[in-house]
Amino acid sequence: MSKIDIKRVVELEDKCVKIRKDLLNFIYQIGMGHLGGELSIVEMTVALYYEYMKYDPKNPKMEERDRFVLSKGHCSETLYTIFQDMGMYTMDYMVEHFETLDTAQFGMHSNRKYVPAIEASAGSLGHGLPIAVGMALGARASKASWRTLVLVGDGEMDEGTNWEAIMAAGHYQLGNLVAIVDKNQVQMTGTTAQVMNLDPLDKKLEAFGWDVINIEDGNDMMQVCEALDSLPDSDSQARRKPIFIIANTVKGKGVDFMEGNYKWHGGGIAKEQLEEALKDVEKNRKVR
Structure with missing residues (x-):
């Protein structure tokens, strides 16, 4: 029997509904985003920021915080949406300062120079995991207790730099890296599968010296919470296998006409589509 608090799971699921709606409205207002991948990571990022990471939105640079790197940086609007929900910004402020010539604080790809809550700038794929390995090694050198987490895309796994980082993390046995x-x-x-087949991904990661957790449905909050709840305490001095979570998700999750459709990898959304999408998100709300 799961020890996860079902009440808390429902609260996080409700938060996912709000984040999806806010995200859709945000993309509509700024005119461009990567909604497919942004919608697929909602459950994981909501669980991390609202429940499982050591993190204070009022002090995003506190020294003892867990470090989260979004390597698939073209999906930064999901993080921006979470940041505004946590009270760090208003939606109007983000829209006003999104990729404008004079005040481009928020960009299509995250930039740590302009947004304090961003740990690592992202743009070209394949860099976030190597950076996260460096952060975990840095924590070991300084005997810090915080954990490093990094989220990559499956298409991004085509990048060779990821596999160099995977090899290094396994070699150094970074027990503080997820x-x-x-x-x-x-x-x-x-x-x-058509572009560059990854499978069997779990076997490949295990061969590189990682422990693997498979989440059958990475858009099911209960399953996400069970996976994150099973993580050992972060210990930068422990030499043990790093952990790789494989979250099987749906591109465009929550919006029927976007789900599994590669054409929604990037682009804007029209007003009529927005209205339909918002209805879909509400209609697809999980009932426990």
């Missing part, structure tokens, strides 16, 4: 792959099985031009 990587998560948003395995929504769709990338910009088609399915990952």
